[in-house]
Amino acid sequence: MLKTKDLLGIKELSGEEINLILDTAAGFKDVLGRDIKKVPTLRGKTAVNLFFEPSTRTRTSFELAAKRLSTDVINFSVPTSSVVKGESLIDTALTVQALGADLIIIRHSSAGVPHFLSKNLRASIINAGDGTNEHPTQALLDAFTIKEKKGGIEGLTVAIVGDIAHSRVAKSNIYCLTKLGAKVRLIGPPTLIPKQIEEMPVAVFHSMEEGLKGVDILIMLRIQMERQGKGFFPSIEEYSKNWGITSERLAHAQRDVLVMHPGPMNRGIEITSEIADGPRSVILEQVTNGIAVRMAVMYLLAGVRRS
Amino acid sequence: MKILIKNGHIIDPSQGLDGMGDIFIENGKIKEINMKRKAHDAKRKELLKSSVRTIDAGGLFVMPGLIDMHVHLREPGFEYKETIKTGTGAAVHGGFTTVCCMPNTYPVHDNASVTEFIIRRAAEEGSCTVLPIGAITKGQKGEELAEMGTMVKEGCIAFSDDGSPVMNSLIMRRALEYSRTFEVPIISHCEDITLTDGGVVNEGLMSVTLGLKGIPAESEEIMIYRDIALAELTGARLHVAHVSTEGSVQLIRDAKNRGVRVTAETCPHYFSLTEDAVSGYDTNAKVNPPLRTDIDRQAIKEGLRDGTIDVIATDHAPHHADEKLREFDMAPSGISGLETALGLSLGLVHEGVLTLKELIEKMSLRPARILGLDDKGLKVGSVADIVIVDLNREWKVDPGEFVSKGRNTPFNGWILKGMAAVTISKGRIYEQ
Amino acid sequence: MNEHDIKRALTRIAHEIIEKNRGTKDLCLVGIQRGGVHLAKRLAAEIKAIGEKDIPVGSLDIALYRDDLTIRKEQPVIRRTEVPFEVTDLKIILVDDVLFTGRSIRAAMDAIMDLGRPASIQLTVLIDRGHRELPIKADFIGKNIPTALSEVVEVQLREEVGRDRVVLKKAKKGA
Numbered sequence: 001m002l003k004t005k006d007l008l009g010i011k012e013l014s015g016e017e018i019n020l021i022l023d024t025a026a027g028f029k030d031v032l033g034r035d036i037k038k039v040p041t042l043r044g045k046t047a048v049n050l051f052f053e054p055s056t057r058t059r060t061s062f063e064l065a066a067k068r069l070s071t072d073v074i075n076f077s078v079p080t081s082s083v084v085k086g087e088s089l090i091d092t093a094l095t096v097q098a099l100g101a102d103l104i105i106i107r108h109s110s111a112g113v114p115h116f117l118s119k120n121l122r123a124s125i126i127n128a129g130d131g132t133n134e135h136p137t138q139a140l141l142d143a144f145t146i147k148e149k150k151g152g153i154e155g156l157t158v159a160i161v162g163d164i165a166h167s168r169v170a171k172s173n174i175y176c177l178t179k180l181g182a183k184v185r186l187i188g189p190p191t192l193i194p195k196q197i198e199e200m201p202v203a204v205f206h207s208m209e210e211g212l213k214g215v216d217i218l219i220m221l222r223i224q225m226e227r228q229g230k231g232f233f234p235s236i237e238e239y240s241k242n243w244g245i246t247s248e249r250l251a252h253a254q255r256d257v258l259v260m261h262p263g264p265m266n267r268g269i270e271i272t273s274e275i276a277d278g279p280r281s282v283i284l285e286q287v288t289n290g291i292a293v294r295m296a297v298m299y300l301l302a303g304v305r306r307s
Numbered sequence: 308m309k310i311l312i313k314n315g316h317i318i319d320p321s322q323g324l325d326g327m328g329d330i331f332i333e334n335g336k337i338k339e340i341n342m343k344r345k346a347h348d349a350k351r352k353e354l355l356k357s358s359v360r361t362i363d364a365g366g367l368f369v370m371p372g373l374i375d376m377h378v379h380l381r382e383p384g385f386e387y388k389e390t391i392k393t394g395t396g397a398a399v400h401g402g403f404t405t406v407c408c409m410p411n412t413y414p415v416h417d418n419a420s421v422t423e424f425i426i427r428r429a430a431e432e433g434s435c436t437v438l439p440i441g442a443i444t445k446g447q448k449g450e451e452l453a454e455m456g457t458m459v460k461e462g463c464i465a466f467s468d469d470g471s472p473v474m475n476s477l478i479m480r481r482a483l484e485y486s487r488t489f490e491v492p493i494i495s496h497c498e499d500i501t502l503t504d505g506g507v508v509n510e511g512l513m514s515v516t517l518g519l520k521g522i523p524a525e526s527e528e529i530m531i532y533r534d535i536a537l538a539e540l541t542g543a544r545l546h547v548a549h550v551s552t553e554g555s556v557q558l559i560r561d562a563k564n565r566g567v568r569v570t571a572e573t574c575p576h577y578f579s580l581t582e583d584a585v586s587g588y589d590t591n592a593k594v595n596p597p598l599r600t601d602i603d604r605q606a607i608k609e610g611l612r613d614g615t616i617d618v619i620a621t622d623h624a625p626h627h628a629d630e631k632l633r634e635f636d637m638a639p640s641g642i643s644g645l646e647t648a649l650g651l652s653l654g655l656v657h658e659g660v661l662t663l664k665e666l667i668e669k670m671s672l673r674p675a676r677i678l679g680l681d682d683k684g685l686k687v688g689s690v691a692d693i694v695i696v697d698l699n700r701e702w703k704v705d706p707g708e709f710v711s712k713g714r715n716t717p718f719n720g721w722i723l724k725g726m727a728a729v730t731i732s733k734g735r736i737y738e739q
Numbered sequence: 740m741n742e743h744d745i746k747r748a749l750t751r752i753a754h755e756i757i758e759k760n761r762g763t764k765d766l767c768l769v770g771i772q773r774g775g776v777h778l779a780k781r782l783a784a785e786i787k788a789i790g791e792k793d794i795p796v797g798s799l800d801i802a803l804y805r806d807d808l809t810i811r812k813e814q815p816v817i818r819r820t821e822v823p824f825e826v827t828d829l830k831i832i833l834v835d836d837v838l839f840t841g842r843s844i845r846a847a848m849d850a851i852m853d854l855g856r857p858a859s860i861q862l863t864v865l866i867d868r869g870h871r872e873l874p875i876k877a878d879f880i881g882k883n884i885p886t887a888l889s890e891v892v893e894v895q896l897r898e899e900v901g902r903d904r905v906v907l908k909k910a911k912k913g914a
Binding site for chain 1: 800802803804808809813814816817818819820821849853854855
């Protein structure tokens with residue numbers, strides 16, 4: 001049973017709750033393998049995708065997950081809505097609630113917005129990414145993928161490479177993997193790894209060759225083009241030369257290392273096409289697993305009694 | 308109006324008073340102070356006969372009215388957040404009889420006509436004395452000096468660009484030099500905006516955990532270092548506003564040891580809370596400078612104890628509820644502090660960090676000295692600005708009961724020990 | 740019922756299935772999680788022992804098809820549905836341990852329909868305890884046990900708890 005009506009972050013979940021979601025997702029993955037990829041489970045419920053940041057991939061994944069559960073889906077994208085006319089966040093949220101939303105999937109550029117909605121609305125809130133805080137369903141689907149391929153997570157060494165400071169995916173993964181007993185390493189330039197992160201149970205490396213030694217799972221993060229010119233690193237080319245994953249570098253890791261990426265990839269920058277399309281990559285499976293995990297989250301949240 | 312306050316424990320270190328006695332007020336001024344000595348009872352009978360109103364202080368402490376050097380009254384321009392009327396109402400509710408209002412109004416208080424407006428409104432609707440602080444630069448843009456001379460003539464007692472720092476060091480130097488003409492302090496909001504870079508909380512574990520942009524302590528400390536150096540260079544009077552970090556306290560301590568004319572203030576939230584208060588994205592804990600770590604909090608307390616920090620001011624910053632009911636990044640910074648300041652500060656007395664006399668220094672006597680106010684204090688001829696304090700009465704903070712329009716406080720629900728029972732401002736009585 | 744009773748009932752049911760269906764052509768067994776799955780596997784063994792062929796066995800989780808998802812206190816745990824064969828045109832013998840209101844069977848039929856279009860569905864239960872709320876009837880029954888609504892029928896199977904037993908429990912006070 002999940003303890004609260006929302007999924008705001010991995011921080012708020014216990015190890016048992018994470019495992020419950022992963023086990024439930026396994027059941028849903030079966031459904032996705034059938035001809036009729038639909039179950040009537042959440043029939044009559046309404047899910048609203050409230051996306052203040054553009055995102056086709058995540059939004060489509062949630063939309064599909066909801067539809068597979070027979071939920072009605074409304075997509076509320078900011079540029080097409082009244083928020084542009086100056087409506088406040090609280091008014092937009094209350095309007096969505098008045099439309100009858102049971103589940104609200106929220107993506108916003110400000111950290112803490114899902115928590116704000118949770119405090120002010122009755123519906124179940126699912127965080128699809130809030131600023132540089134968390135992206136919990138991404139971490140859950142990453143954990144599901146690892147568990148499926150490796151049989152378990154405890155004791156594995158996982159390296160997360162890239163712009164840790166600005167990555168909500170990195171943060172959620174750090175919390176999720178450490179709660180499940182993995183050893184987490186962060187690799188990147190010092191300008192992209194916040195000082196205080198060393199107070200978390202992680203090991204920090206600035207060299208790929210050093211950091212990849214003995215690694216079982218490699219999660220490559222997307223380097224955002226917008227970070228250029230702000231003093232974090234001299235150029236994208238230099239970043240790519242030092243922290244991009246290549247076959248030579250991958251050789252430092254375990255033979256059966258898995259290469260993961262939350263997408264979308266910058267081919268040729270943080271990851272070569274050879275690796276992205278190669279035998280060690282599970283990037284496309286992450287996408288499939290994403291739907292099963294999101295179905296599991298919606299199923300479990302829809303069942304929590306609201307007082 | 309003739310008022311007798313009897314049976315009070317009169318306490319004012321500047322006058323060497325600490326004992327039971329009565330105070331007689333006439334026409335808004337202190338007429339007589341009758342300490343419990345030989346001729347006491349006879350004198351009291353006489354005063355009782357002439358009084359129109361008698362207040363029995365019942366043994367409670369009778370002290371000089373509190374003076375808040377750092378308040379945002381929001382009028383003119385932001386009356387939806389607060390007005391001079393509601394702000395001063397909140398002040399007397401909190402035990403303050405004088406407040407100094409910051410110039411980040413709309414229009415900015417950078418010329419004498421706004422000074423005149425504020426003083427007139429305060430006379431019409433204010434519950435206590437309002438002393439305006441004028442802007443250092445025109446529009447608080449940090450480029451051209453404002454007309455300090457004419458503003459002083461109209462009634463300004465100090466200058467500050469609070470809300471913003473004066474980023475340009477040359478302008479700050481000139482402001483300090485020029486202020487010497489009028490012997491008024493320059494109150495500096497010390498913050499390096501380029502280092503702050505849009506941050507909203509303290510840069511530390513909390514900012515990483517919550518995914519919020521952090522403001523490093525160095526953003527404050529670098530500017531304090533600069534302003535102290537400029538104060539030394541120019542010989543002007545520098546007062547550092549809202550000190551929040553360990554490093555800042557140390558810089559000020561060293562400067563004082565060197566003999567620099569610097570004074571400093573802190574606010575109750577910096578010795579009562581840490582960055583943990585922001586958890587759950589509570590916008591009521593969003594303030595600038597931000598709440599820091601426990602190490603900083605202890606350093607602030609030590610700075611108060613050893614005299615490095617001279618003053619406790621509130622930085623009372625009321626905001627409308629709608630403005631705080633939004634994304635953390637977008638919410639304005641500020642805490643509505645006038646009505647919780649005394650309760651929180653008396654906590655330091657209960658803890659043993661300060662004695663009651665030291666607290667009176669921090670919240671009344673030192674501000675008076677820094678601002679050059681010589682008609683304060685419990686002596687014959689002073690303005691009757693008095694507060695009767697119940698040191699031990701416990702009460703629960705409820706923003707719904709605030710007189711201020713601003714309900715934005717992180718102290719909602721706190722049980723505080725100590726409060727102002729009766730506040731008398733210029734001889735007018737305000738009771739709880 | 741004790742261990743012997745259960746064995747005898749399953750053997751008899753296996754014979755009845757083969758008799759009614761005139762052999763094992765196009766037959767398959769699908770058990771409902773969890774009790775029905777074990778019983779389905781045992782029935783498959785019985786049918787094989789009678790000298791006939793192996794017939795396919797699958798397991799079905801009905802959690803996602805329940806009609807009480809919005810009124811329960813907790814979401815039911817989701818288990819695996821493993822039906823590794825095409826159900827279209829097959830005669831499905833649906834197996835469950837206890838038949839009560841009939842709602843589980845309704846959910847199971849909806850789940851099967853989403854997997855394909857069977858030629859027919861026949862229902863086998865170990866125990867029929869009455870109190871139907873839907874027009875559902877079992878084709879093959881181990882034993883009829885009339886019960887009061889407040890009582891509980893528990894089928895304990897050796898695959899789960901180490902022994903075979905059917906127990907009738909009176910309701911606990913305050914349950």
